[in-house]
Amino acid sequence: MSDQVTRHTFESPNAFTQAEIGWEAWLAPLPIDELTERHYAGLVDKGRANSPYFRLLVRDPEILGARTRTDNDIFYNEKGGLPRAERELSAASASRTNGCIFCASVHSRFASHYSKRRDDVQRLLDDGTSAVQQDPRWRAVIDASVALTRTPSEFGAEQVRQLREAGLDDLAIADAIHGAAFFNWANRLMLSLGEPTPPAAS
Known part of the structure; x- marks a missing residue:
């Protein structure tokens, strides 16, 4: 059996979206x-x-x-740590940073569903990870996810301090790191x- 796949004629999506693609x-x-x-x-x-x-x-x-x-x-272990919406936010932030339109669509949609904050999530997609976010928890999760995604060594004490000041405990910080790190890898694979x-x- 051939490992080749027939390429279809379609215009690949070129904008970040919460639609199901x-x-x-x-x-x-x-x-x-x-x-x-x-x-x-x-x-x-x-x-x-x-x-x-x-x-x-x-x-x-x-x-x-x-x-x-x-x-x-x-993403599904609810024994402490971050709420599901913010776990999805970490994955969406990594995916937006890496330019993975598919993964960003999935995890931004979940972030919107669990947070009921569709406009805030859409701003992340439309304007990027530096877009204004009024919630300091979301700002800290996004910034930590971006630092870890760009170059893992960029993530350090400053990001941990911001997460703690935003109210995250050790388990929540671990969830933010795991969500971003996993999708930093998964984006590149996809x-x-x-x-x-x-x-x-x-």
Whole structure:
């Protein structure tokens, strides 16, 4: 079976959005009918078999399984730490910094859903990570995420101080770091394997 995938003719989205957009791999994802129990174990959630991104990564199911369990723990583990909205904000900030339109769309949409602050999230997308944010917690999370994303060594005592002054405890600071660090890596992987596609026609 060829590892090549037929390229479709479409104009890839070139602006950050909270709309639900798609993603197309540049290499052939594993066909659904070739998935085995080992692959499904790597997917963790069988519903992810519908995603071309995860069907591409599931060619190495053990690595994907570790990646997905890490992702789930960062964003769904509610035992203390940051509220879900601010975890999503950290991922959206990293994705906006890296220029990953697809990841930014997913995590900005979640940030809006959990915070009910769509306008603040849209300002981050439209005007960038330096856009005015009135909430000092959001400002601190965004700034810390950006510093960690640009060059990890830029993140340090100053960002931790700002997070603490904004009211974050140790677990919350760890969540902000984990959300940004995970998507700093995930953005680069997604950007190297494919491209975003326009929303599906309704």
